[in-house]
Amino acid sequence: MEEQLYKYLTDETTVTEKDKLFDQINASEKSRQEYARLQVLTALSSMASQRGDEEWSSRKMHELYEKVNRKKYRNLIFNMLRYASVILLAVAGTWLMTKYGTGSGQSFHTQVDVPAGQRVHITLADGTKVWLSPRTKVIVPNEFNKDNRIIELDGEGYFSVCKDPQRPFIVKTQKYDVKVLGTKFNVFAYSESPRFETDLVEGSVHVYNRENQDDSMILKPNEKAYLENNCLVKISHVFDNEEYLKNGIFRFAGVPFSEILNYLSLWYNVKFELNRATNLDRKVSGKFRQSDEIEYILKALQGVHKFKFRIHENDNRIEIY
Structure with missing residues (x-):
């Protein structure tokens, strides 16, 4: 099983192998502990992969393995990870959801507040799937209208939007909006940070400044929009973090x-x-x-x-x- 864990943590497993592995992990406490131990070791190793650090990293990894093999250090690492949700494929911690009406009370919205250090996965009324990063807030209508599908985002979200040519899907952030018909993309837009980014995985998106229509652009797959000198710029950028964000x-x-x-x-x-x-x-x-x-x-x-x-x-x- 240790060899399978190493393959998973280094992204070398197939979907079938991954499912089988997690069945084994869930089967016993010993397997869960082994997974936690290897996760720490792999994280430390990958963080030292820069040029010039290989020899140092190898030495430190060897030292860490020696410590882990001693009972007192092994117990220490297990205790350190006792609160981590290392087994779950989908992390969906405690989150706050409130509902409220607007206008005459005919239109109801839901606000989702993701706690610090947690992630939330939600499915919207039209079937669109959204993965939200920690401390993200979204406001979504309980039912989309016949003309569009608008949600408000303060934070970071990865979206897999169901295609509907008659109703564009719009993500409203503090300053910029992202408009799509059906696609996969990531938006980073925390109101307390000057940073704004949109990464497009597939399809196309229109990113625009609500107050300045000249400050806008269309993204194609593997392109990224971000702010530079307070204006949108575009670069080629392969977004390969989809599965990581989902998990x-x-x-x-x-x-x-x-x-x-x-x-x-x-x-x-x-x-x-x-x-x-x-x-x-x-x-x-x-x-x-x-x-x-x-x-x-x-x-x-x-x-x-x-x-x-x-x-x-x-x-x-x-x-x-």
């Missing part, structure tokens, strides 16, 4: 440490206080579940980047030094 896994390669902290700040509602000596430009690679506790994510990052941290739980502050 609540954040994967990154060669990303500055500062950018990872920005993501964590949004997803976990924490504020980082940075020491001047901290190397924020250091590029790291790896993956972790968005449902993992932030303490464990930071400990994994320490495996490839030298820094210390102190968590102040009373006011959601984390010192990085």
